[in-house]
Amino acid sequence: MYGADAYVTVFFHSVCILQPWKLRIGQWNCTIWLSTSNRKVSTMSKIRILPEQLANQIAAGEVVERPASVVKELVENSLDAGSDRIEVEIEGGGTRLIRVIDNGQGMDEDDLLLSLERHGTSKIQNEQDLGSINTLGFRGEAIPSIGSVSKMTLTSRVADSPLGTRVVLEYGKLTKVHETGCSLGTTIEVRNLFGNTPARKKFLRTTRTEIGHIEEIVKNYALATTKATFILRVDGRESLYLDQTLSLKQRLAAVMRFKGDFLPVTSSGGNSRHLKGFLVPPEQVSVGPSRLRLFVNGRAIRDRMFTHAIAEGLRGFLMKGKNPAGLFCLEIPPDEVDVNVHPAKQEIRFRNGRDVHLFISSTIQQAMADHQQQIKSVLFGKDKLPDRQPVPIWGQQDSEDVVLPRSENPAAGDTAPSASFPPEEKTGAPQDIGAFGGDKAFRLEQDKSSDDVAPCPVSAPVARRPQPKKLKPAVRSIYETAEPMPGGRGASRTQEQRLPSPPHHGETAHNLQVIGQLDNLYIFCKGPEGLVVIDQHAAHERLLFEKLRRQFLERRVVSQTLMFPETVELSVFQAELALKNSEEIARIGFAVREFGGNTFIISAVPAVAGTISPTELFLDVLEKFGSEKESSGGGLLDNILANMACKAAVKAGTPLSAPEIDRLLNDMARADLFSHCPHGRPVMRLFFPDEMKKWFYRT
Numbered sequence: 001m002y003g004a005d006a007y008v009t010v011f012f013h014s015v016c017i018l019q020p021w022k023l024r025i026g027q028w029n030c031t032i033w034l035s036t037s038n039r040k041v042s043t044m045s046k047i048r049i050l051p052e053q054l055a056n057q058i059a060a061g062e063v064v065e066r067p068a069s070v071v072k073e074l075v076e077n078s079l080d081a082g083s084d085r086i087e088v089e090i091e092g093g094g095t096r097l098i099r100v101i102d103n104g105q106g107m108d109e110d111d112l113l114l115s116l117e118r119h120g121t122s123k124i125q126n127e128q129d130l131g132s133i134n135t136l137g138f139r140g141e142a143i144p145s146i147g148s149v150s151k152m153t154l155t156s157r158v159a160d161s162p163l164g165t166r167v168v169l170e171y172g173k174l175t176k177v178h179e180t181g182c183s184l185g186t187t188i189e190v191r192n193l194f195g196n197t198p199a200r201k202k203f204l205r206t207t208r209t210e211i212g213h214i215e216e217i218v219k220n221y222a223l224a225t226t227k228a229t230f231i232l233r234v235d236g237r238e239s240l241y242l243d244q245t246l247s248l249k250q251r252l253a254a255v256m257r258f259k260g261d262f263l264p265v266t267s268s269g270g271n272s273r274h275l276k277g278f279l280v281p282p283e284q285v286s287v288g289p290s291r292l293r294l295f296v297n298g299r300a301i302r303d304r305m306f307t308h309a310i311a312e313g314l315r316g317f318l319m320k321g322k323n324p325a326g327l328f329c330l331e332i333p334p335d336e337v338d339v340n341v342h343p344a345k346q347e348i349r350f351r352n353g354r355d356v357h358l359f360i361s362s363t364i365q366q367a368m369a370d371h372q373q374q375i376k377s378v379l380f381g382k383d384k385l386p387d388r389q390p391v392p393i394w395g396q397q398d399s400e401d402v403v404l405p406r407s408e409n410p411a412a413g414d415t416a417p418s419a420s421f422p423p424e425e426k427t428g429a430p431q432d433i434g435a436f437g438g439d440k441a442f443r444l445e446q447d448k449s450s451d452d453v454a455p456c457p458v459s460a461p462v463a464r465r466p467q468p469k470k471l472k473p474a475v476r477s478i479y480e481t482a483e484p485m486p487g488g489r490g491a492s493r494t495q496e497q498r499l500p501s502p503p504h505h506g507e508t509a510h511n512l513q514v515i516g517q518l519d520n521l522y523i524f525c526k527g528p529e530g531l532v533v534i535d536q537h538a539a540h541e542r543l544l545f546e547k548l549r550r551q552f553l554e555r556r557v558v559s560q561t562l563m564f565p566e567t568v569e570l571s572v573f574q575a576e577l578a579l580k581n582s583e584e585i586a587r588i589g590f591a592v593r594e595f596g597g598n599t600f601i602i603s604a605v606p607a608v609a610g611t612i613s614p615t616e617l618f619l620d621v622l623e624k625f626g627s628e629k630e631s632s633g634g635g636l637l638d639n640i641l642a643n644m645a646c647k648a649a650v651k652a653g654t655p656l657s658a659p660e661i662d663r664l665l666n667d668m669a670r671a672d673l674f675s676h677c678p679h680g681r682p683v684m685r686l687f688f689p690d691e692m693k694k695w696f697y698r699t
Contacts, residue, residue, distance in 0.1 A: 033270070052118070053148060053172040063145045067094025067193055068213035070150075073142035074188055075221050078102035079133045079228070079298075083185065084244060087231045088218055093207035095193045103185040106158040109165040109177070115143045115154075116169065132336055136299055136345075148172035150193045156186040171196045215239065219255045220300035223293060223327060226251060226678055252278055252327050256291065260284055262326065265367040272336075273356070275363045277328035282317040283682045291325035296337060298329075301348050306330070309357045313364025315638060316545075316673070319680035321405060332356070344546040379686065380669045381511030381528050511667035514661055521652040523661055531687040536664065537652050538677035543667050544608055545645035552641065557589040560607040568615045570598045570622075577625045584625075590618060590641065609648045617647065642678030 064070055071088060078086050081104025088169035090197065091097040107115065114120045120147035121138060146152060146168040157164030204210060211234055222230040232240035236313045242251050249262060262278035280291075294306050308323050319326065336356075338349040348358045512525040512532060523534040551557040570578060575598040585592060589606030605614045624640045650656070656664070668674045668683075675683055693699050 007187070053462065061622075063141055064149060064193075066213060067098060067210050068217050070094065070098050070146055070190055070193065071100065071214050072217045073146065074098070074100040074190075075217065076136035077142065078104055078186070078335045079225055080185065081105045084132050084227060085229045085231075087233070089233045090211070090213070090214055091235055093204075093210035095201065095204065095210075096213055098190040098193065099187065101185070101187045103183070106164070106185050107156040108158050108161065112154055112156055112160050112165050112167050113177070116167070116174065120144075134297070135337055138340075144172075146190060150195065151191045151196055153189040153191075154186070155188075157179060157182050157184055159184055170432075220293060220295075223248065223251055223255065224295045224298045224300060224329070224487060248327075249278055251294075256280075256325070261453060263367060265326075265328065265364055267359070267363045268366075271359075272333050273359055274331040275328060275360060277326060279314075279324065279326040279364070279367070280650065282314060282319075282322075282324075282676060282680065285318065285322045285325050287321050290323035292323075293327045295327075295329045296348055297331060297334065299339065299345065299348075302346050303348060305350065305353055305357055306360065309360035310364060312357075312635070313361040314368065315635065316642070316678045317676045317680055319470050322680070328360075330356075330360070358461050369672055372671075372675055375675055378529050379512070379527055379532055379684070380509070380665075390667060495612065509667075510662075510665040511669075512665055514658065514665075516658065517661075519653075523656075523664075525665070527686065529686060530689050532684055533687070533693070534665075534668075534684040535677075536654075536656065536661075537649050538681050538683045539664060539674065541642075541645050541649035541669055541677045542674055542683060543664075543671055544649055545642050546671060546673055548606070548641045548645055549638070552587060552637065555587060557587060558607040559589045559591060559604040560610045561591070561604045562602065562614060565601050565603040566614050567595065568600050568602060568618060570600060572598060573626065574598075574619070574622050575600070577622050582624050584637070585621065588621065589643075590621070592618065606644060609644050617644070620647075640676065645678060 005618065031141075063073065065538075067090070071090070071094070075088065081102060083104035084103035087099075087101040089097065089099040089101075090671055092400075113121075118141060120143075122131060143152075148171060150170045151171065154167045154169075155164055163179045164182035166176070166182075167174070167179055181446060215232065217374060218230055218232045218240060222240070226246070226248050227244055229244045230240065230242045231238065242254065246254070250419075252262065253259070258280060260281065265277045265279055267273070269274040278676050290307060291567060292307060292310065293304060296300055296303075296306075306328070307324075311318070312330065314324050332350075334352045338351070339345055340348050341347055389512045389565050433460075515524040515526060517523055521536060523536055525532040525534065548557065578592065583590070589604070589608075590602065591604035592600050592602050595601045602614045602618055605612075609617050620643060621640055624636065624643065677683060690699070
């Protein structure tokens with residue numbers, strides 16, 4: 001008469017609060033509400049309690065956004081049940097059928113029926129459990145929410161029972177409960193998703209798009225749980241199969257379809273936080289959206305702070321417009337992270353976000369520093385590698401009183417040694433050294449301060465080798481007489497002018513045999529593993545940047561006093577920037593004072609930029625201070641120092657002599673970071689013999 005979901009409401013006016021009591025009489029579901037008020041309840045009251053089915057549909061709007069949301073909730077339940085084999089089958093983009101089969105602990109009849117109730121869960125029991133959640137699911141909303149907008153069948157069996165139980169729901173209505181034969185574990189079928197809410201269904205994307213979202217969900221949890229086998233079938237075709245025998249690295253390579261070598265990232269021990277993962281080398285990252293997969297305690301998440309920390313760790317290695325790619329798994333105590341901030345549990349909140357950010361970025365910086373050592377062993381030979389020094393990290397300690405360890409071996413030089421090639425006798429005041437060419441020759445800077453960093457020695461000149469009579473103009477040997485290329489800044493020089501006199505003795509840090517220069521920009525060398533091509537400007541820029549950065553942290557950036565101070569007229573905005581950032585400007589190496597109004601006098605500039613117009617350099621620094629989103633911090637200072645190093649580095653089109661090239665290679669071999677310029681461009685490229693044989697079909 002009333003239907004399967006009729007409600008009988010009885011009010012008792014002597015109780016304190018509204019309390020629902022559910023009864024089942026035959027085919028009818030009855031709910032008795034006990035009213036707490038002593039006052040008479042009006043039948044025309046504006047506030048009403050929503051029916052349970054409608055409440056479930058509203059909850060489904062938050063939890064079940066699309067078919068991929070259903071797959072996510074069901075896979076999480078399977079993993080929480082201890083499954084080591086999960087099969088996902090979808091048809092029609094997930095709207096026609098979603099079937100998830102696992103071999104977990106399973107549920108008996110009572111648990112199956114309780115799982116259909118809102119907030120029915122086995123994951124948490126009290127308020128204290130909510131503060132340290134160790135499971136993927138915990139709210140108990142997924143099953144009833146999904147069942148309210150689909151035709152759902154649940155089949156499950158526990159280990160100690162010969163038969164299982166099958167429960168059938170049709171858009172929130174329980175229609176069948178009976179025993180059945182089935183395998184250990186749980187199978188959930190979701191058919192005709194959003195069949196009773198066509199307005200929700202029409203907002204779904206194309207079938208291809210929905211399948212793509214489902215694949216991403218399965219891939220994420222296959223990467224988060226390597227001990228389980230994951231199988232995905234789309235319209236009867238096997239789309240993904242990741243066996244539990246595959247390692248995390250193998251799974252990631254298969255998921256990302258990446259055939260290169262990942263850079264491993266592992267945090268050091270002794271901390272409650274642990275970070276591990278694999279990073280795509282910066283030079284192999286493509287332009288486009290970020291391809292990062294982030295996990296916290298086994299949960300796939302999207303977190304801006306996590307992503308920003310990774311980008312900070314890779315600062316100086318990624319070109320503008322490129323984003324990091326790879327996988328990172330963060331293990332953190334459950335009480336330090338709140339996973340109950342998003343209905344779909346895709347976003348989290350860290351209790352100590354600043355500390356976590358620094359931990360992630362410093363771990364990645366250390367991984368990149370270790371990667372530099374591996375590159376050194378390949379390029380320069382393992383027997384030529386000096387001991388590596390710690391890499392300074394922005395924000396790791398207060399930059400006002402940073403004291404970094406130095407090498408006790410003066411011959412090893414600074415971590416980022418000066419790339420000043422022909423050394424001069426040391427004097428008491430800082431000055432420019434070295435001249436590459438004629439009147440407008442490019443000059444390289446060397447630190448002449450009173451610190452204990454000795455200049456890197458230059459190896460003895462290599463004996464001249466016979467050259468063929470005709471040589472392609474674009475490729476010239478560094479041993480022959482060099483004429484400047486079109487657009488080059490160097491003047492014509494003879495071989496005798498290019499070689500040092502007298503030679504400076506010292507151990508060669510690199511193990512490369514220089515072949516020659518191409519277009520006065522690329523240096524070709526024969527290395528232990530193959531052909532090495534080096535961009536001279538990018539290499540020198542990185543060395544100068546690391547030197548400036550270390551000097552800045554140690555508060556000892558070398559300045560060069562101008563013989564004739566320059567006067568510069570600033571705008572009101574520029575004058576405010578100069579006064580506001582006067583301390584940082586002084587630490588960079590400038591000596592600037594007010595002259596009246598918006599006029600300033602520049603009396604000293606950083607010695608590394610001694611050949612650049614002081615006014616031009618000062619205005620460029622002010623522009624950086626004004627254009628950056630943040631007025632302080634490592635990112636801003638890195639950009640300023642990188643711009644200074646770029647302007648001071650040896651330019652394209654500048655011919656280099658044999659000792660100059662040798663000095664540059666020595667400095668690269670001694671530096672901690674050298675593989676990329678501060679703007680992220682690669683410094684060198686290694687061509688292996690096998691690769692070159694393929695070019696000429698010799699394999």
